[in-house]
Amino acid sequence: MDELIQDFISETFETLDKLSGELVAWEADPSDRERLDNIFRFFHTVKGSCGFLSLPRFERLSHAAEDVLSKLRDGAITPGPQIVTAILAIIDRIAALANALESGDAMPEADDSHLLDQLRNACSETEASLDPAPAMAPTGEAPADAHTPLRAVRIPLELLDHLMNGVSDMVLARNEVARRMRDADNPASTDAAFERLSSCIADMRDMIGKTRMQRIERVFTPLPRLVRDLNGELGKSVLLETVGAGTEMDREMIDMIRDPLMHIIRNAIDHGIESPHERARANKPADGKLKIEARQSGNQILIEISDDGRGIDVDALTSRAIASKVLRASEVAHMSEAAKLNLVFSPGLSTAKKVTSVSGRGVGMDVVHSNITRIGGTIDLENDQGAGLKIILRVPLTLTIIACLTIEAGGNLFALPRNAIQEILHAENENVTIESIGGGEIAVIRGVKIPHIALEQVLGQSITRDIRGSDRTIIAIDAGSQQKYALSVANVLDHEELVIRPGAPLIMENGLYAGTTLPDNGRPMLLLDPSGLAVQLKLRSKQDMKASGDAHHTGPRKKLASALVFHDFEGKHRAIRLGVIERVEDISSARVAITAGQMRLSVDDATLPIYGLKAIPENTFIKTLLLSDGAVSLYYAIDEVVDIFELSGKLEKAMQPGVVAGVTMMGDRQVEIIDTHWLFAQYCEGIRRAPPEAQPTCCIVGGDDIWTQNILAPLVEAAGYEIVRGQEHYADADIFISMQGEDQEDFVMPPRKTMISLAYDPAGAGGKNAAIYRYDRKALMHALETGLSERIRA
Amino acid sequence: MSNLYLVATIAGEDIAIPAHQVESVVKVKDVVKIPAVKPFVTGLFALRSRVLTLIDCQYFITGETAEAKDGQTAIVAEVAGHFYGFLVDTVKDVCEAQERETEITARLSDAWQSLGSAMLNVDGKSTLVVDPGRMIEPARKKTG
Numbered sequence: 001m002d003e004l005i006q007d008f009i010s011e012t013f014e015t016l017d018k019l020s021g022e023l024v025a026w027e028a029d030p031s032d033r034e035r036l037d038n039i040f041r042f043f044h045t046v047k048g049s050c051g052f053l054s055l056p057r058f059e060r061l062s063h064a065a066e067d068v069l070s071k072l073r074d075g076a077i078t079p080g081p082q083i084v085t086a087i088l089a090i091i092d093r094i095a096a097l098a099n100a101l102e103s104g105d106a107m108p109e110a111d112d113s114h115l116l117d118q119l120r121n122a123c124s125e126t127e128a129s130l131d132p133a134p135a136m137a138p139t140g141e142a143p144a145d146a147h148t149p150l151r152a153v154r155i156p157l158e159l160l161d162h163l164m165n166g167v168s169d170m171v172l173a174r175n176e177v178a179r180r181m182r183d184a185d186n187p188a189s190t191d192a193a194f195e196r197l198s199s200c201i202a203d204m205r206d207m208i209g210k211t212r213m214q215r216i217e218r219v220f221t222p223l224p225r226l227v228r229d230l231n232g233e234l235g236k237s238v239l240l241e242t243v244g245a246g247t248e249m250d251r252e253m254i255d256m257i258r259d260p261l262m263h264i265i266r267n268a269i270d271h272g273i274e275s276p277h278e279r280a281r282a283n284k285p286a287d288g289k290l291k292i293e294a295r296q297s298g299n300q301i302l303i304e305i306s307d308d309g310r311g312i313d314v315d316a317l318t319s320r321a322i323a324s325k326v327l328r329a330s331e332v333a334h335m336s337e338a339a340k341l342n343l344v345f346s347p348g349l350s351t352a353k354k355v356t357s358v359s360g361r362g363v364g365m366d367v368v369h370s371n372i373t374r375i376g377g378t379i380d381l382e383n384d385q386g387a388g389l390k391i392i393l394r395v396p397l398t399l400t401i402i403a404c405l406t407i408e409a410g411g412n413l414f415a416l417p418r419n420a421i422q423e424i425l426h427a428e429n430e431n432v433t434i435e436s437i438g439g440g441e442i443a444v445i446r447g448v449k450i451p452h453i454a455l456e457q458v459l460g461q462s463i464t465r466d467i468r469g470s471d472r473t474i475i476a477i478d479a480g481s482q483q484k485y486a487l488s489v490a491n492v493l494d495h496e497e498l499v500i501r502p503g504a505p506l507i508m509e510n511g512l513y514a515g516t517t518l519p520d521n522g523r524p525m526l527l528l529d530p531s532g533l534a535v536q537l538k539l540r541s542k543q544d545m546k547a548s549g550d551a552h553h554t555g556p557r558k559k560l561a562s563a564l565v566f567h568d569f570e571g572k573h574r575a576i577r578l579g580v581i582e583r584v585e586d587i588s589s590a591r592v593a594i595t596a597g598q599m600r601l602s603v604d605d606a607t608l609p610i611y612g613l614k615a616i617p618e619n620t621f622i623k624t625l626l627l628s629d630g631a632v633s634l635y636y637a638i639d640e641v642v643d644i645f646e647l648s649g650k651l652e653k654a655m656q657p658g659v660v661a662g663v664t665m666m667g668d669r670q671v672e673i674i675d676t677h678w679l680f681a682q683y684c685e686g687i688r689r690a691p692p693e694a695q696p697t698c699c700i701v702g703g704d705d706i707w708t709q710n711i712l713a714p715l716v717e718a719a720g721y722e723i724v725r726g727q728e729h730y731a732d733a734d735i736f737i738s739m740q741g742e743d744q745e746d747f748v749m750p751p752r753k754t755m756i757s758l759a760y761d762p763a764g765a766g767g768k769n770a771a772i773y774r775y776d777r778k779a780l781m782h783a784l785e786t787g788l789s790e791r792i793r794a
Numbered sequence: 795m796s797n798l799y800l801v802a803t804i805a806g807e808d809i810a811i812p813a814h815q816v817e818s819v820v821k822v823k824d825v826v827k828i829p830a831v832k833p834f835v836t837g838l839f840a841l842r843s844r845v846l847t848l849i850d851c852q853y854f855i856t857g858e859t860a861e862a863k864d865g866q867t868a869i870v871a872e873v874a875g876h877f878y879g880f881l882v883d884t885v886k887d888v889c890e891a892q893e894r895e896t897e898i899t900a901r902l903s904d905a906w907q908s909l910g911s912a913m914l915n916v917d918g919k920s921t922l923v924v925d926p927g928r929m930i931e932p933a934r935k936k937t938g
C-alpha cells in the first residue's frame with residue numbers, strides 16, 4: 001500500500017502545479033473545452049485513486065471539484081471567478097493533504113466542509129435555476145458511491161517469486177517420485193493418491209502463475225497525459241482511445257512493452273497524425289484519432305495501435321533507405337510492398353523530415369522492433385498511406401513461458417523459440433540443397449538462398465564430419481528484421497512450453513543465449529537467441545535481402561500460395577493449397593464406411609465424405625487431410641505428408657477436368673495439383689450448407705420396402721434431403737417420391753410441390769406422370785436437384 | 795556482522811570465504827556444459843528448481859579447465875542477483891575468526907592476487923580470504 005500511496009503522492013504533486021496554471025488559463029478562455037476536460041480528468045483520477053487508497057478527505061474534495069467541473073462542461077452553470085477561486089482553494093488543500101501524507105504528519109485539522117461550502121456558494125450564484133446540485137458531495141459522511149473496499153492484500157513480488165520457485169521445486173519432486181513409482185510395484189490405492197497429489201500440484205502451479213498477471217491498465221493509465229503533453233508540445237490535436245485495459249499480462253511483460261508502446265505513440269503523434277491545419281486540407285476531422293486496443297488471442301496478447309494520420313510514405317522511406325545506404329536502388333525493385341514497409345525497422349532510418357525533441361533521430365522503430373522480438377513477440381504494420389497506420393504487436397502472454405523446440409547439437413540440448421522458426425526440413429529433403437561458397441555455406445530452399453551454418457559451428461564446438469551428414473535437420477529461422485538463415489542441427493527432439501529464466505551475465509554475454517530453463521527432467525537447458533545467432537553469423541539485413549532478391553529477380557514478388565505436398569494411396573505426389581487444409585488428422589479406419597453412396601467417415605453423430613481410398617484400409621489408422629471450403633468439410637486420405645512448398649512454378653493444365661487440376665514442378669519432381677473446386681463439387685452434394693432445421697425434406701409416399709429404405713433413401717439423403725414418412729408430412733414435405741403403382745389413397749399432392757414418380761422397371765418410365773426408372777440415377781439425381789433449387793428459389 | 799568463515803580448498807590451497815556470502819554447500823551432479831562461454835564457466839546445474847551457473851575456481855589458479863565430477867562440492871553464492879556454484883576441491887570447515895581480516899602482506903602470485911581480498915588468521919595459519927564475486931566481476935570487465 002505504501003508504494004501505491006507514494007506513487008499517488010508524487011503523481012498528484014506533479015500535476016498540481018500545472019493544474020493551477022491550467023485553471024487560470026481556462027478562466028481567461030472559458031470556451032477552451034479541452035483544458036476544462038483535462039482539469040476535470042485530473043480530479044476524476046484523484047477521486048478514483050483516493051477511493052482505492054481509502055483517502056476519504058481527498059476523495060470528498062476532488063469529488064466536489066469534479067462535480068462542479070462537470071456542470072461547467074455541461075453548461076449547467078457558467079464559469080466565474082468565484083468558482084475558479086473555490087476550485088483553486090481545493091487544489092491547495094489537496095496539496096496540503098498530500099504533503100502531510102508524505103511526511104507522515106497528522107493531516108492539517110482544517111475543516112474541508114468550509115471549502116466545500118465556499119464552492120457550493122460560488123456555484124449557486126451562477127447556477128441556472130434548475131437543479132439544486134443534488135449530486136453535490138455530501139460533506140459530513142463518506143460519499144455514497146464509495147468503492148467497496150477491494151478484498152486484496154499486497155504481497156511483495158519477492159514472496160511471489162519464492163512461491164513460484166517453491167511450486168517449481170514441488171513439480172520437480174513430483175516428477176522424481178513419479179519416476180520412482182513407475183519402477184516400483186505399488187498398490188492401486190497408492191497410485192490413485194499420488195495422482196490426486198499430482199493434480200493438486202499442477203493446479204497450484206497454474207494458480208501461482210496467475211498471481212504474476214496484471215492488467216495492462218498499468219501501461220494505459222499514463223497515456224492520456226502523455227498524449228495531452230505531446231499534443232501541447234507538437235501543436236497537434238489527438239484524441240486517445242484505449243480499449244481492453246482489463247487485459248491481463250505477465251507483469252514482467254507489461255514492463256517490457258511499456259517503452260516500445262510509448263515510443264510508438266510518440267511516433268504516431270509526431271509523424272503520423274498531421275497538424276489540424278493539414279488535416280483540414282486532407283478533408284479529415286480536425287482531431288486526430290489514436291486508438292490503442294489490447295486483447296488476448298490464444299496465448300498471445302494483441303496490442304493494436306492505430307491512428308488516422310498520414311501513414312508511412314513508402315516511397316520516401318525507400319529513397320531514404322537508399323540515401324542512407326541501407327540498401328541499393330537495384331534491390332528496391334525486387335522488394336515487396338511489405339518488405340519496403342518493414343524498412344521502418346532498419347536501424348538508422350527515419351522518415352521524419354526534421355528531428356524533433358520527440359522523435360526523428362533515427363533511433364526508434366528498430367529499437368521497438370528488437371525489444372518486441374526479444375520478448376518473443378512480433379510486430380506488424382498495416383499501412384494505409386494518407387489515411388493512417390496500424391501497428392500490431394503480438395506478444396506472448398508471459399515472458400517466462402515460451403513455446404520452444406528442443407534441439408540437439410554437439411551432444412547438447414538447446415531450446416529454440418518456436419516463433420522464430422519458419423520451417424523444419426530434413427537434410428535429405430529435395431527442396432533444400434547446401435552450396436558452399438568461399439568458405440561459407442548457403443542453403444537453397446526452394447530457390448531462396450539464405451546463409452546456412454551448423455549450430456555446432458556457431459557455438460564454436462569442434463567440427464566433426466557429422467555436421468555434413470544426411471541425417472541432419474535444417475531449421476529455417478526468421479529472427480526478424482529480415483534476418484533469415486538456416487541452422488543445421490543434429491536432431492529436433494520435442495516441442496514443449498518452457499519456463500525461461502534469465503541466465504547469469506557470464507552466460508548471456510556472448511549473445512547466443514536468451515535464458516536458461518529447467519525442463520521437467522531436471523536437466524538445465526539453454527534457450528538460444530535467434531537474433532543473437534544471426535549477429536554471430538554476421539548477418540546483415542542487407543546481404544540477406546540481396547540473397548532473397550536474387551531468387552526473385554523476375555520482378556516484384558507476388559504473394560505466392562503455399563501448398564502441401566503429399567503422397568496418396570494412388571501412389572501419386574499431389575499438392576493441395578494450404579488454405580483449404582484445416583488440419584492433418586490421423587483417424588481410426590474403423591470410422592470409415594461406405595454409406596449413402598460414398599466412402600464416409602463418422603464424425604460425431606454425422607458423417608463426412610472421405611476421398612482417396614479405394615477400399616477401407618487395413619491399417620488401424622489412416623492419415624487424412626481435413627479440407628474445408630469454409631462451410632463444408634471433407635477428408636482426403638493420404639499416405640504421408642511430404643513437404644510444403646510455394647506454388648511458384650507454372651501450372652500445366654490437366655487434359656480433363658477431374659481431381660487433378662494440373663501439374664507443376666516442385667524442384668525437379670512433377671506434382672499434381674488437386675482441383676479443390678472439383679473435389680468439393682463432387683463431394684459436397686450430400687452435405688448442403690443448409691442448417692439441419694432448414695434441411696429440405698423428402699417424403700416417400702408409400703413403398704415402405706427394403707428398396708426405398710435402403711437403396712433409395714441413401715441416395716436421396718446424399719442429395720441433401722431429410723427423409724420423412726407418414727401422413728403428417730404430406731403437407732409440409734418439400735418433395736415427394738412415390739413408387740409407380742403403389743399410390744396411396746389418402747395422399748393428395750399439395751400444390752406447387754414436386755413429385756417424383758419412380759418406375760420399378762425401365763418399361764414403366766415416362767408415361768403420364770413422367771416416371772423415372774428407379775435405377776436411372778442421372779435422371780433421379782437431376783429431379784432431386786431441380787426440386788432442391790426450386791425450393792431455394794421459393 | 796558475524797565473523798564466521800567457510801574454509802575450503804581451491805587448487806590445493808586453503809582459502810576462507812565469509813560465511814555471509816555463502817548460501818549453501820552442495821554436491822553437484824548432472825552438469826550441463828555450455829558452449830561458447832569463458833573457460834572457467836563449467837556449465838549449468840539444477841539446484842531444486844533453480845538453474846545455477848557453475849564456476850571452476852581452480853581455473854583461475856592453474857589456468858587449466860577441469861571437468862566437474864559428479865558429486866564434487868560447490869559453494870553456492872549470490873553475485874549481483876544471480877546464483878552461482880563455485881567448484882572447490884573440498885570444503886573443510888566453518889570456523890569463527892578470532893581476529894579481523896588484515897591486509898595481505900605477502901606478495902601473491904598474479905593468479906591469487908586477482909582472487910584474494912584480505913588475509914585472515916585461521917587456526918594459527920594465515921589464510922587468504924576470497925571474495926567469490928571477484929571471479930565473476932573481472933570476467934565481466936574483460937569482455938566490456
